[in-house]
Each structure stands twice: as C-alpha cells, then as structure tokens.
Amino acid sequence: MFVKYSLKTASKGLQTNRSRSLLTILGIVIGITAIMLVISLGRGAQDLILNQIQSIGSKTIVVVPGRHPTGISDSLSTFTDSIKNKDVEDLKKKSNVPHLTRIMPIVFGPVVATKGNKINQTTVFGVNNFFAEIYNIYPEDGRLFMDEEVVSKSAVVIIGSKVKDELFEPGEVALGQKIRVKNQTLRIVGVLPNKGQFSFISFDNSLIMPYTTAQQYIFGIKYFNRLVIETDTEANIAATVADIETTLRNNHNITDPDKDDFFVETQAQAMEMVSTITNALTLFLAAVAAISLVVGGVGIMNIMLVSVTERTREIGLRKAVGATNRSILTQFLLESVMLTSIGGVVGIVLGTGLSFVISLILSKFVGLDWAFSFPIMAVFLGLGVSGAVGLVFGIYPARQAARKSPMEALRYE
Amino acid sequence: MALIEIKKLGKIYDGGENETRALSGVDLMIERGDFVAVMGPSGSGKSTLLHILGFLDDYTSGQYLFDGQEVSKYSPEEVARLRNQKFGFVFQAFNLLPRTSVLENIKMPLVYSDVPEKEWNNLARQAIEAVSLTHRAFHEPSQLSGGEKQRVAIARALVNNPEVIFADEPTGNLDSKSGKAVMDIIWQLNTQQKKTVILITHETYTTEHARRVIHLLDGEIESVQLVANRRGEGNFEK
Known part of the structure; x- marks a missing residue:
C-alpha cells in the first residue's frame, strides 16, 4: 500500500x-x-x-608437430619436422586408426608470387581436395585439383581473390594463365571467391596447391605443418585421438607422453x-x-x-x-x-x-x-x-x- | 487524568557557545476537550511549546506526560504513530503539496495510518465536507485562495479523526474575513466534535474562541487568563 x-x-x-x-x-x-x-x-x-x-566440422582432429606451446612466444616450437609422410601412411591404416575416414596433410608458408612485373606477398597452402569441403570454399572460376595431380606433384594452383586482384588487370581472365613462385611456374586452374577481410578463416590472399607440389617445388621439405583428420562419427573422436597418439609415438619411438614431438587438437578444444x-x-x-x-x-x-x-x-x-x-x-x-x-x-x-x-x-x-x-x-x-x-x-x-x-x-x- | 500534563518543562537550543533558552520551567495541564490559546511576542517560546506538545521537537528538561505516559520514553516509531493517530496540525504557511489535488492532499495522513486504502476516499470526502470545500476537491492548491488553502489544511488535520488539533497561527497569512471563517471551523471542532485545540495566535480576536489564554514571555508563563465571554457560552467555569 x-x-x-x-x-x-x-x-x-x-x-x-x-x-x-x-x-x-x-x-x-x-x-x-x-x-x-x-x-x-x-x-x-x-x-x-x-x-x-564448427563449419570446419566437429568430426575433425588436427595434428600439430612439436610440443604443445607454453604461450604465444613459444609458438615457434610447432615449426619442426616431426610429422612426415610415413606418419600419414601409418595413420591411414585401418589397423592403426580404425575410425579415420579422411586425412589431409597441410604445408604452408609465406612466398612471393609474380606475374610479369607484378609482385604479391602471399601464403602458400599445400593441401589435397579435402580442403574445399573442410573450409567450405570452392573456386568460383575453374576447378579443384584432381587426385592424380596431387600424386604427380602437378604445378597447378588455385588463387585467392586478392591474389588475382594484385597480379591481374581488372577484368583480365586469370584462369589458365601462369604465375611464378620461387622460380616455379604454376598454372592457375581455379579462382576462389572473395570472402571479405572480416572472415575468421580467409583464403583471399592465398595460393592453394597440392601439398606434394608445395613440399617439393616451393618449400623443399619432407615434413608437414599440420594433419587434418576426419573421423566417422563425433562419438569416436576421443578414441581416434588416442589411436593417433599411439601410432605417432610408435613411429617416433616415444615412450614418455611428456616427450611428445606433436600434439592433437580437437574442434571442441578450439571452440x-x-x-x-x-x-x-x-x-x-x-x-x-x-x-x-x-x-x-x-x-x-x-x-x-x-x-x-x-x-x-x-x-x-x-x-x-x-x-x-x-x-x-x-x-x-x-x-x-x-x-x-x-x-x-x-x-x-x-x-x-x-x-x-x-x-x-x-x-x-x-x-x-x-x-x-x-x-x-x-x-x-x-x-x-x-x-x-x-x-x-x-x-x-x-x-x-x-x-x-x-x-x-x-x-x- | 489530564490529556496533557507538563511539569517544569525546559528547552535549550544548543548552538555551541551561545545556547538559547527557549522554555524554562513551564507547568501546564490540558484536559480533553479544552481549547487553549497561547499568545506572546515572537521569541517568547510559543512555537517551541507547540512543537514539543505535538511531538515535533524534544525537550531538554522537565516532564511531559501525554495520556499519563512519559513522552521521552516513546520510541521514534511510536511517536510517529501517535502523531498520525492523535494529532492534527494546521500551520500558518498551509504546507500543502503543490501540483497535488485537494483530495490527495487531504488523504496524506491516511497513507501513514492503518486505515485500508479503500476507505481513504470516503474519509477524505467527509473531511472536505466538514470544511465546505467539496466543490474544490479536484483543484490544485495554486487555484485556491488563502482561506481555502487553510481550510484544506484543516481538513487534512481532521481526516484521521485526531484527539488534538495543533494550530500554529492559522490565521496569520489570512485577511480578517477568511481568518474568521477558519476560526469558526476550529471553534466548531472544539464545541461540536469535542476536539482538544491548542492554538498559537497573534490576533486577539481569535482568542475569544478559547477557554483559556496563556501568555508566554521569555520562555515562561506570564499569566493564564480564563476567557470571560467565550463565544456561545458566556462565562466559562469549571
């Protein structure tokens, strides 16, 4: 009241x-x-x-070489050569990792791309065709590369929209043209759509090519910077992580998990x-x-x-x-x-x-x-x-x- | 038992080094239904006396028995409740809430009472009728004359059906005609409704309504005078 x-x-x-x-x-x-x-x-x-x-897929697991960084300043520890082709082959075996459905090795690094007298500072991503599906990005012009091109280390490249803007005149057709990276000539087979600078994951300023090509002709290395692994179901993620760890430790002769020269990240952790x-x-x-x-x-x-x-x-x-x-x-x-x-x-x-x-x-x-x-x-x-x-x-x-x-x-x- | 009984009542305002003795050794008894007028020059302590009697101020020495109870023993909540239930105040400056209708002004004491809200309107209307201002119920104070304002204030003092009406120079801001109308109402409250009235006044014409006139000087009672020709009664004798 x-x-x-x-x-x-x-x-x-x-x-x-x-x-x-x-x-x-x-x-x-x-x-x-x-x-x-x-x-x-x-x-x-x-x-x-x-x-x-999440769009990358909740069923995916990422293997990173090196020990787990203790902080930002320690992130160089992931630039090691501990993950090699033999690891990929062993992980693919059903007896080692039964729930693995697909695997994509990644190599990446900064490069300078040229076309005539035009220069562009960009990043190379060496991947396989799983890439387009994982990051949900498909060429708006041209095509993805074929599995044979990955096997045969073909000099083909899919360029991001910004790379195209930097290296070509407006309105010029980039598809089928050649650009040079580290004295290698690469043929453009696809152009990616513009995703905008605010996007969390952007390939606008990137060169996408078969990882075999990037390893041999661009970086001259035998190792991988990342492995992306897909499992059959979300429920099997934990088991798969354990299988991956066991397989890699076997390959690397590691008995003490504290001495791991790799670590495994799941999407759940990232989120x-x-x-x-x-x-x-x-x-x-x-x-x-x-x-x-x-x-x-x-x-x-x-x-x-x-x-x-x-x-x-x-x-x-x-x-x-x-x-x-x-x-x-x-x-x-x-x-x-x-x-x-x-x-x-x-x-x-x-x-x-x-x-x-x-x-x-x-x-x-x-x-x-x-x-x-x-x-x-x-x-x-x-x-x-x-x-x-x-x-x-x-x-x-x-x-x-x-x-x-x-x-x-x-x-x- | 007298309704109000004060013995050797004193009040000192503590202003640091220069303390002021507002009242000293005042003895007074007021019975139920009495009508006491208090007169005196300004600074004589009459306002202080009224404030103490109305529980608006505390005293520094002596005794004040209200209804046989020592007032200084009451808690602040009890004091507020007694003010609400037993007392009605009428001030020289009216003290109506601006931009608030006459009816709402009159209801104000009910807000602090135990009276259920559904009875507020009815009680306020009775009070406003008692001062013959029904036609002004929904006006705001700024639309009223001085005399009307004071009648609203009286209605507000009445609405809780109090035992004692304290009137602090109620006619001080009024012309003599409105002043007489206001005094008529106060006189009727005393004679017809048997309310105890304690009135502070300057004007001698107002004292003819009282039974007794107390003259204060320098905080002391100078004289008590029985009103010989009280209006409507002739000689008052007890």
Missing part, C-alpha cells in the same frame, strides 16, 4: 521535473546501452567465430578456447562500460540531494502527519530506483536496437555471416544493475531526508 503510494508520488515528481529527470537518467541510459551493446555484439562475434570453427577468449573480452568491455554507470549514479545522487533539499518542507509535513523515518527513506529510495530503472529500460531498448542495426549492417553491407543476438540474460542484468545503482546512490540522499527533524524541516524557507 505504502509502496504503491510512493511509486505514484515518485512518478508525479518525475513528471513535474521532466527535463531534469531526463537529463539525470541520461548517464544510466548511456551506461546500460553500452553494456547491452557490448554483450549483444560480443555474443554475435562469438557465434560467428564458433560457427566458422572452448575461443569461447573463453571472447567471454573474457566481453566481460572486460562490459566492465569498462560499467564505469559510465558509476558516473550516472553520482548524477542521480546529486539530483536526489537537490530534490531532498527542495522538498524539506514536504518532508517535515509528512513527518508531522505520521511518517516514520523509514517511510521517508523508502519514499526517496523508491524515487531514485525508479529513476534509474527507467534509465535501465530505455538503455536496454536502445542497446538492443543499436545492436540490431549494427548486426544488420554487418550482415548486409560488410558481408559477414553475422546473426543478431538478443541476450535475455543481459536484459535481466541491465535491469538489475540499473536498479542497484538507484539503491546504492539513492541511499545517501534518502537517509539525509529521513534524518531531518520535523520541526526544523517545517521551518525551512
């Missing part, structure tokens, strides 16, 4: 000072908008990256890692946005103190007709909570709307596979946080109001 009355009184107070109330809640609105935006966009980005990882990183980033950005809530809260406190002073006589009168300190405290607390909650609701609507617009722009104009994410948890968080700001920053002015002596308040001019 008293709460209802106080809410009515509070909303009347807010209406009479409409422009002041609006300015007061602006800080809260901005803070909640920022938090909503960060969480919603953060979730969208996470979904985008996770989808791209978990990405989730951890994006969650941490989102949390960090939301915390930065929350600073504006503190600023907004101080604004609320300020204006509530002004309001308490302005209404000193009202407080005196209310006490004279029987209001307890507690009911005065409740009235002013409700008022500040109401102010900040309104700010919270406006912020939630604004933040969600902005996030929707940005998602639309990203998906329609930037060409990302970006889906608008409406985080229902963030709505509750926004409501809770804005209400809490009202409580925390309203308590001091409300206590000032409640502590006024009725007699002095009534005399106040």
Whole structure:
C-alpha cells in the first residue's frame, strides 16, 4: 500500500521535473546501452567465430608437430619436422586408426608470387581436395585439383581473390594463365571467391596447391605443418585421438607422453578456447562500460540531494502527519530506483536496437555471416544493475531526508 | 487524568557557545476537550511549546506526560504513530503539496495510518465536507485562495479523526474575513466534535474562541487568563 503510494508520488515528481529527470537518467541510459551493446555484439562475434570453427566440422582432429606451446612466444616450437609422410601412411591404416575416414596433410608458408612485373606477398597452402569441403570454399572460376595431380606433384594452383586482384588487370581472365613462385611456374586452374577481410578463416590472399607440389617445388621439405583428420562419427573422436597418439609415438619411438614431438587438437578444444577468449573480452568491455554507470549514479545522487533539499518542507509535513523515518527513506529510495530503472529500460531498448542495426549492417553491407543476438540474460542484468545503482546512490540522499527533524524541516524557507 | 500534563518543562537550543533558552520551567495541564490559546511576542517560546506538545521537537528538561505516559520514553516509531493517530496540525504557511489535488492532499495522513486504502476516499470526502470545500476537491492548491488553502489544511488535520488539533497561527497569512471563517471551523471542532485545540495566535480576536489564554514571555508563563465571554457560552467555569 505504502509502496504503491510512493511509486505514484515518485512518478508525479518525475513528471513535474521532466527535463531534469531526463537529463539525470541520461548517464544510466548511456551506461546500460553500452553494456547491452557490448554483450549483444560480443555474443554475435562469438557465434560467428564458433560457427566458422564448427563449419570446419566437429568430426575433425588436427595434428600439430612439436610440443604443445607454453604461450604465444613459444609458438615457434610447432615449426619442426616431426610429422612426415610415413606418419600419414601409418595413420591411414585401418589397423592403426580404425575410425579415420579422411586425412589431409597441410604445408604452408609465406612466398612471393609474380606475374610479369607484378609482385604479391602471399601464403602458400599445400593441401589435397579435402580442403574445399573442410573450409567450405570452392573456386568460383575453374576447378579443384584432381587426385592424380596431387600424386604427380602437378604445378597447378588455385588463387585467392586478392591474389588475382594484385597480379591481374581488372577484368583480365586469370584462369589458365601462369604465375611464378620461387622460380616455379604454376598454372592457375581455379579462382576462389572473395570472402571479405572480416572472415575468421580467409583464403583471399592465398595460393592453394597440392601439398606434394608445395613440399617439393616451393618449400623443399619432407615434413608437414599440420594433419587434418576426419573421423566417422563425433562419438569416436576421443578414441581416434588416442589411436593417433599411439601410432605417432610408435613411429617416433616415444615412450614418455611428456616427450611428445606433436600434439592433437580437437574442434571442441578450439571452440572452448575461443569461447573463453571472447567471454573474457566481453566481460572486460562490459566492465569498462560499467564505469559510465558509476558516473550516472553520482548524477542521480546529486539530483536526489537537490530534490531532498527542495522538498524539506514536504518532508517535515509528512513527518508531522505520521511518517516514520523509514517511510521517508523508502519514499526517496523508491524515487531514485525508479529513476534509474527507467534509465535501465530505455538503455536496454536502445542497446538492443543499436545492436540490431549494427548486426544488420554487418550482415548486409560488410558481408559477414553475422546473426543478431538478443541476450535475455543481459536484459535481466541491465535491469538489475540499473536498479542497484538507484539503491546504492539513492541511499545517501534518502537517509539525509529521513534524518531531518520535523520541526526544523517545517521551518525551512 | 489530564490529556496533557507538563511539569517544569525546559528547552535549550544548543548552538555551541551561545545556547538559547527557549522554555524554562513551564507547568501546564490540558484536559480533553479544552481549547487553549497561547499568545506572546515572537521569541517568547510559543512555537517551541507547540512543537514539543505535538511531538515535533524534544525537550531538554522537565516532564511531559501525554495520556499519563512519559513522552521521552516513546520510541521514534511510536511517536510517529501517535502523531498520525492523535494529532492534527494546521500551520500558518498551509504546507500543502503543490501540483497535488485537494483530495490527495487531504488523504496524506491516511497513507501513514492503518486505515485500508479503500476507505481513504470516503474519509477524505467527509473531511472536505466538514470544511465546505467539496466543490474544490479536484483543484490544485495554486487555484485556491488563502482561506481555502487553510481550510484544506484543516481538513487534512481532521481526516484521521485526531484527539488534538495543533494550530500554529492559522490565521496569520489570512485577511480578517477568511481568518474568521477558519476560526469558526476550529471553534466548531472544539464545541461540536469535542476536539482538544491548542492554538498559537497573534490576533486577539481569535482568542475569544478559547477557554483559556496563556501568555508566554521569555520562555515562561506570564499569566493564564480564563476567557470571560467565550463565544456561545458566556462565562466559562469549571
């Protein structure tokens, strides 16, 4: 009953000072908008990256040479020659890894490609035909290479869209033409579509060729930089990982797993890692946005103190007709909570709307596979946080109001 | 038992080095249904006395028994509840809430009472009828004359059916005609509804409604005068 009355009184107070109330809640609105935006966009980005990882296939396993890097600075440890052709052949054997369906060795490295007097710094990926399916990218012109071309180390190449832009005139047909890489002449058999620079996995500035060709003619190596292995079902991933480890340890004469010269990654691990990183980033950005809530809260406190002073006589009168300190405290607390909650609701609507617009722009104009994410948890968080700001920053002015002596308040001019 | 009994009541405002003695050694007894007017020059302590009697201020020495109970022993919550149930206040400056209808202003004491919300409208309407302002129920204070404002304030003081009406110079801001109308209402509350009235006043014409006039000077009672020709009664004798 008293709460209802106080809410009515509070909303009347807010209406009479409409422009002041609006300015007061602006800080809260901005803070909640920022938090909503960060969480919603953060979730969208996470979904985008996770989808791209997932599109590689949840049944795939990646074997990386070298020991597991202990950190970013240690990532050179994966540039070793421990994974060789014999490993690939042994992994293919049903007796070793029964659930393996396909395997793709990868070699990669930076190169300079030339065409006439045009030069392009690019990356070579030596793969097999499994590549197109895994990364879901097919030539828009031309074809993939054939299995015989992998076996025969053919000098064929599929180029990314950016490579084409750099090496050819606009409108020039690249298909069938020849480019030079490390004194080798390669014939272009396919051109990949443009995926955009925001894509998590992009082959726009890449040369795709049979891994045999890349090993022998481009890099002159006998080892692989990665092995991508597909299992028959998702359920067999753990067993397959164990089989791969056993096979490779046998091949490399390793008895102590701590001395492994390779490590195995599953998509589940990769997704978990990405989730951890994006969650941490989102949390960090939301915390930065929350600073504006503190600023907004101080604004609320300020204006509530002004309001308490302005209404000193009202407080005196209310006490004279029987209001307890507690009911005065409740009235002013409700008022500040109401102010900040309104700010919270406006912020939630604004933040969600902005996030929707940005998602639309990203998906329609930037060409990302970006889906608008409406985080229902963030709505509750926004409501809770804005209400809490009202409580925390309203308590001091409300206590000032409640502590006024009725007699002095009534005399106040 | 007297409703209000004060013995050697004193009040000192502690302003650091220069403390002010607002009341010293005041003895007073007020029975139920009494009508006491308090007069005195400004600074004589009459407002302080009214505030202490109305539980709006505390005293620094002596005793105040309300209904036989020592007031200083009440908790702040009990004091608030007694103010709400037993007292009605009328102030010189009206103290109505701006931008709030007459009816809502009158309801205000009910908000802090145990009266269920569904009865608020009814009680407020009765109170507004008692001061003959029914036609103004949905006006805001800014649309009323001074006399009307004070009648709204009286209705607000009445709405909880209190025992004591404290009136602090209720006619001080009014012309004599509106002042007389306001005093008529207060007089009726005393004679017809048997409310105890404690009135602070400057104007001598208002004292003709009272049974007793207490003159304060420098925080002490200078004289107590029985009103000889009380309106409607002739000589008051007890």
